[in-house]
Amino acid sequence: MSTVETTSEARPRKGRARAFAKALGRFLFAAVTTYLGLLAVTFFIGRVVPIDPVLAILGDRAPNHVVERVRQEMGFNLPLYQQFFIYIKGILSGDFGNSVLTTNPVMVDIRRVLPATIELATLGTLIGAFVGVPLGVLAAVRRGSIADQVVRVVGLVGYSVPIFWLALISLVIFYAQLRWVAFPGRIDIVFEYTFTPITGLYLLDSAWQGQWDVFYDVFRHIILPASLLGYFSLAYISRMTRSFMLNELSQEYIVAARAKGLSETRVIWGHALRNAAVPLVTVIALSYAGLLEGSVLTETVFSWPGIGLYITNSLQNADMNAVLGGTIVIGTVFIGINLLSDLLYRTLDPRTRNR
């Protein structure tokens, strides 16, 4: 009996590791160059901004000699490329400089505001995924039905509505009229003295410390903005889920699974969704990254002390250290999320493990 061995079975493990290392190297190189580009672009924008940065530091009423002195101290009189090098040097030694606006080192500020955004975006994505995926599956399975149309329209409206507008309207309804939710910020001022966050993710922290009254308060603050962001990621996720599911459901292996006598539930959730999950991971990661930036407008409306608000505030005040720091951090998170989704993709899809 002549059994044909295929090449892939015979491929040695060592080669696999080398290929992985190579891929990792390429990825890191890409990440580093992207980073540098990121820095250059932001730096350039920061220096072209038609705002006198010294004005941001001193205000309008400072006498002229003070203005000149500070300009020199800050190095704004140096040529652009020198300023850039000084900046890069700072970054490489882990120093993002001080924020003009808050006087703190930028890293300290970001450590404070980032968890707020992370908490918001994470909750939003969780809502989006836990509602969006089942909706997408439902729409795909009942393709063309009323349910499908409803999911589609819900999704399309999500794509079409201005987030800040919806935020305003829902704030009026749920806070001003119904008093269901709390506003503004992340936590009531009452807890300023009784609650010490550890990670900065207030929901986790309060639950961890067993402070359920705090947890409830935090929840009342976060639920509305998180639901709004959740709606937007839901729109995206359900739509993508639908199309991935339609694609998987038309595959032959689904016919095979049915031919085996599997129940429809098992075919859909055990096989089709399991396969659709592979690209879905990327979609969810992308939507997470999208929420991080989508929070810029939402955070403005909800006075949410996150990084979006921090960046917009800093930008308007020509606080370039803060803007650059914030952008680098968001860029890092973006790149990190990409890496993570790539890794997840690899673990979920056996086909990518070798080759």
Next chain:
Amino acid sequence: MTAPASPSPAMSRREWLLSDRPQSRLQARLGRAYVTWRQFTANRLAVVGLLIIIALLFIAAFANLIATHDPVVGDLRNARLLPPGTAEYLLGTDDQGRDIFSRLIYGSRLTLLVIVLVAVISAPIGLIVGTVSGYAGGWVDATLMRITDIFLAFPKLVLALAFVAALGPGIQNAIIAIAITSWPPYARIARAETLTVRRSDYISAVKLMGASPLRIIVRHVMPLCISSLIVRVTLDMAGIILTAAGLGFLGLGAQPPLPEWGAMIASGRRFILDQWWVAAMPGIAILIVSLGFNLLGDGLRDALDPKEAGQ
């Protein structure tokens, strides 16, 4: 060949269009367009979208005839913040005593201006970068994609904000900023499409005819990318409208007294508790128009790009 190039009496126009043995280039092209059109119109929601867009075009074209008031000059003394339905003010007035309805009508021109210009600027850039990058491969690809990645690694809105901050607020600068931030995804799409067709036999076949790379890209690869690009651009229109409105909302977009919808929401925001209509009306206008584009894009995708449907 006896069949005439024009529809014979025995053959209805529809049959002529649907004929699977077209007699001329024109008939083939029209037939194809007709099939696409039928696929498109089979999607009722898409037709609704198309109607919305047509209405938008109509309104923008005849704004001066439709509007009942001057969009910029209001009656501060007598007509400030009147609720909808007040005599002669259909949708109420804003804090400058201007007719919101008329402002919305004129605002459609700005909306159109933004999306058309952004599309005209960013789609070709994305198409060229993407196809060249995908087809050339190697260091050209690496370089172009690096640049694309850099732009993609930015939170889009923050980047647009930064650009507007650098260029100064105003509608032209908002358009430039949005265009600068919207081409990278197009480049990605075009590149992905190019990569899938680059190794395909039909491109190999053209290469075997002796066609130059330029010719292959322009005549054979680009047309293939265009339909998914059109779909994507149409779907993006909504996003562009929203981004422009977002910039307007943050005060960095169109300048007063221009009746830009996002800026109208921003100025209405102050009255949201008592005079809800000032902010609500432009929000609804944005919602309707971007919904229109989304519906249209969805339908176009199903018609032009069946295999991409849903993505």
Next chain:
Amino acid sequence: MSAALEIDNLSVVYDEFHALKDVSLAVERGESFGLVGESGSGKSTLLRAVAGLAPISSGAIRIDGEALKGSNRSKIFYRRVQMVFQDPYGSLHPRQTIDRLLLEPLVIHGIADGERRIERALDEVGLGNGFRFRYPHQLSGGQRQRVAIARALIVEPSILLLDEPTSALDASVQAEVLNLLEQILRDRKLTFVMVSHDLGVVTHMCERLAVMRNGAVVERLSSRELADGAVHEDYTRNLMIASKGFVKA
């Protein structure tokens, strides 16, 4: 007189994978030559290497005695050598009418009287003018393969490379296409290199053939020898047995 196509110790490497290992062949002018072997044995790669579509790592290719450099091919080369691909569904541009498809090579090479040539080419492959303005999706597999052949012939090449032109077709359609190819071969006195995994098809079309396995040629023989069972390699013998059909135990 040199051979129409000569291949010396040709190797092709894709990302460390040796798809072709030191393959040598010579095809005389006017000859029809066959390549058989199972899937993945490198048959297509060989043809693609000749056409400049595969990365050549070492070895030489000569057309009519003229050596080709690397993977770059000139316009003139493509007037001499043309290729028909394996998959009729993938080798025609999905957004172009047949007319446009056939016009393309004429425009590229600046050949005049396009109209006439297109009509003639379609005629030659047994498709009437009625097919001229159709899109590929409006054609059956056999018709598409005819279009692909017409496209290859329209620049009047002297060497035609055929990569399993019928493997995607039904048996009955295969017969039509094979007959067409035979007729063209006869009329135009072309040099043919044809790839197939079907020994029947290859012996039907070609005088000589080479058997490939894992990127290397394992045996060279004539159709006559094959029909007579004068085979040296076990692998070739296995192929022969398999093509006879199932034998009940």
Next chain:
Amino acid sequence: MTTLLTVDNLKVSYPTRTGVIEAVRGVSFTLGKERLGIVGESGSGKSQTGRAIMGLTPKHGIVTADRLDFNGIDLLKASAGERRRLRGKRIAMILQDPKYSLDPVMTIGRQICETLRTHEKLGKAEARERALAMLEAVQIRDPKRVFDLHPHEVSGGMGQRAMIAMMLIAGPELLIADEPTSALDVTVQLDVLRIMDRLVADRGMGLIFVSHDLRLVSSFCDRVIVMYAGKIVEELAAADLKHAQHPYTQGLLNCMPEIGSNRHPLPVLDRKPEWAA
């Protein structure tokens, strides 16, 4: 011979925007514990017939028949649940291309166990034992290793064997094989056919073997049905192939080039519209 399956006037149609596509237009046959081949060119409705029997016609397709009876069970009247319980347990189907018909993200072993555990109450370990035994039965040399492989890690021939194992593990009485070997190399093709041949003989199953290769089918099966445009144009015993009546069947038989035969040009089919009538 006991009749396993009776098909009477089976029709499958798909309403589309441009009109109704009639994929199968009144097919009738009966099957006992024997090997029945169905041949015909692409699009003639072979697969649709097989899928209709399995109950796997897509939702928008319409299946009608005067009778569709499996071992006394009226398939037309059976509920969706009943039909599902039949599938895999009593009627099984092997699909054409192992590359596409195995779930790419699930190991081969799990896919085989899944069939078993759907139909029998069985522990994990026991299911694994049975699956390994089945893999051995389809002549996989190192079942333990293959059990944990993903479909993309095995060759086409091995994938097809895994598919056979997966479909036969619950011991069906009727097996529908829809072009089980067309995607494989000629040499591997014979291996797989031999395995199927043995299993069918050992287990006494009924087999419907769908293929477009008339010569292959006739050498493998007892009886052959020839389909054209959704209809049966001829039904004959494999041994009588040389005496086929219908010009279509004759054409199919003759148009293949063969080693040693010298027919230039090859005979081609001259399709007559009345065949499809």
Next chain:
Amino acid sequence: ETPKDTLVEGFAIDDIITMDPGEAFELSTAEITSNSYSLLVRLDMDDTSKVKGDLADSWSVSDDGLTYTFKLKSGMKFASGNPITAEDVAWSFERAVKLDKSPAFILTQFGLTGDNVSEKAKAADAGTFVFTVDKAYAPSFVLNCLTATVASVVDKKLVMDHVKAVTPDAEHKYDNDFGNEWLKTGYAGSGAFKLREWRANEVVVLERNDNYYGDKAKLNRVIYRYMKESSAQRLALEAGDIDIARNLEPGDIDAVSKNADLATTSAPKGTIYYVSLNNKNENLKKPEVQEAFKYLVDYDAIGATLIKGIGEIHQTFLPKGQLGALDENPYKLDVAKAKELLAKAGVPDGFSITMDVRNSQPVTGIAESMQQTLAQAGVKMEIIPGDGKQTLTKYRARTHDMYIGQWGSDYFDPNSNADTFTGNPDNSDAGTVKTLAWRNTWEAPELDKEAKAALLERDAAKRAAIYQDIQKKYLANSPFVFIFQQTEVAGYRKNLKDFKLGPSFDTNFVGPIAKE
């Protein structure tokens, strides 16, 4: 609901950049500093043209008008527990002058420099502080300046514990930073409240100072919570999430005053809103055009709508409440008159012009309103919006045509406004004294001379008369169109007792406020 012992204010505190009284020059900081630091003298709330003692029990001015001697009250302590002595006062002056940050000029204009400050501002003994000025200024001017927060007294001992060593250079000639870095967020004062924490754009937390020598604060804590939007503040106020809303806009003020649980209070502030015309522009330079523009503002409509409750029409540069303020509003919207003037100026058909406007209310609304009224006279005005820093950058570079701005006095004395609106020693682009007159490329040497004279007029009534004269001339002929004077309004919950807004930004005291 806010806690019983805590006052929560919603307040746009985004202007705060430092808490060091020697450095801070922002409006919000002024309020915080005045509640947490003490001064020698403060404005007299009953008559804001006078001052009264804070740390100082009494003071006297020498006959030559150059030496001011302050006697401190006894037994006072800083929040840290350290005693308050004249030495602390002297060091606070020295510190402010040597730091030489934005507000330092308020002190240095009296002839103080880093070299002579230890002589000119010194402790005669533990309870006596002597301050020597370089000219015989009007005492009202000197004392008014000493009410500015830059003259706050810091706890020398405490600050000395936190000074950071720096290497002296040409810019900063001293070997330490006078605790500036620490004081940016730290606290070393003796006011009714202690500063516990400031988190930029988030919150300022004050706690009662139990060592305060005056009336102890009623509440334990005051929290200023950052909230920018008026509507958000109103929402939070209605919901009871804050006790006081500090930045309400007209519509919200109405709503708050109609709410049974809420009330409003207001006080005129020293901030003036004006539109200025840059004399670099050929058209705007013409006096007739300048006058015409004063007729092209719909003061009445603006007053009745856009600034209703938050401001009063005011057409002169000295705010009501300051010495010598002139309360005359002769201009009304009069398009015909304006057209006449434009015709006289040679531009009967109008012209096109731009106006830089920052993105905030009510200036945007006023700009839009002006855009409409100017259009009636044929002047096409384009609005160039920007955020505050952006428009300011342009304004300070003199690249604008028109600018709508606000001006709050640097210290509560008429000289502050008089100087900036009339002074312009060097009108070239390189000019270093960037007064508002300079920014609009406008010179008025006569008026400037008058203002300088007023500084040395020791009789307060005569001094007031000079300022009134300047304002009259200014009203008739200047490139500044004054529109209104700000009224600060706050909405609050009715369970608050004794909540009042002061006449200036550093007189909004929270110490007396109690909760029911």
